[in-house]
Amino acid sequence: MLARSIWRSFSRSCQLAFAATMAESAGAESALKKLGKTDPKKCTKELEKLFDFEQQELSCVSNRAKKENTIKFNHEYLNHLYELKTHLKDYCSSVGIMESKQMAVKEFLNEWKEMLNEQIKINEKRKECFENAKQKLSASIEEKRKKLAELKEQSQKLAETRVISTIKAQENTIALSKVKIRYNQLLDRIGKAGSAGDRIDAISEHLFKHYKELLSCPTCKVNPKNCALTKCYHLFCEECITKMFKTRNRKCPVCNTRVGPTDYHRVYF
Numbered sequence: 001m002l003a004r005s006i007w008r009s010f011s012r013s014c015q016l017a018f019a020a021t022m023a024e025s026a027g028a029e030s031a032l033k034k035l036g037k038t039d040p041k042k043c044t045k046e047l048e049k050l051f052d053f054e055q056q057e058l059s060c061v062s063n064r065a066k067k068e069n070t071i072k073f074n075h076e077y078l079n080h081l082y083e084l085k086t087h088l089k090d091y092c093s094s095v096g097i098m099e100s101k102q103m104a105v106k107e108f109l110n111e112w113k114e115m116l117n118e119q120i121k122i123n124e125k126r127k128e129c130f131e132n133a134k135q136k137l138s139a140s141i142e143e144k145r146k147k148l149a150e151l152k153e154q155s156q157k158l159a160e161t162r163v164i165s166t167i168k169a170q171e172n173t174i175a176l177s178k179v180k181i182r183y184n185q186l187l188d189r190i191g192k193a194g195s196a197g198d199r200i201d202a203i204s205e206h207l208f209k210h211y212k213e214l215l216s217c218p219t220c221k222v223n224p225k226n227c228a229l230t231k232c233y234h235l236f237c238e239e240c241i242t243k244m245f246k247t248r249n250r251k252c253p254v255c256n257t258r259v260g261p262t263d264y265h266r267v268y269f
Helices: 002-036 040-190 194-215 238-246
Strands: 227-229 264-266
């Protein structure tokens, strides 16, 4: 605003000076016309005066042009300074915004760093807990495997002892039947009466049938018992057991206990 007011005042003064010079030049022309009618000496003096006056006017014009150029240059320089000032203000504001953003980003990164460190600590604790639980679980699994192996051995031993006991019981029944048969034979030798002999024959035949049924397979009634199921310890012949496994009816015909293809054992009388 100050530069504009200076420029307006200077332009007005220049316009007034130019009007004055024009008026003076017009007066000089009129004076020259008058001098053309006067003496030559006076004319030379007047011409010298006019020459000096023109020289002064030229110097004034040159000085005025220099002043105008300096004022223009100053005005342009002031405008350039104002533009630089606005640019600097914008730059300072942008720098402040960038600094505030950088501080916010740094704070955000520090918060995230703290959160990540806490999460790492929590994950490490969880890892330790998982490792301890894994060790405990593996130890319990090993103990259970050992107990299962011991139970399997005990079950196998019990199965074998039960088979042996059943075989011994069958042997005892057979020996008892032999003793009874021998006793009957002795009674026959002693010489009982005929009715008694007939009765003894009927008893012996009944015992023979009884022990035959006892020693024969309950399924086919033909083959002798030579296989025992290890789960229920019922006796059958090998053919009936193989037929049962082939037809996939894997149940004991007597007690309907489920058995597998390896749950039987050979028996010899």
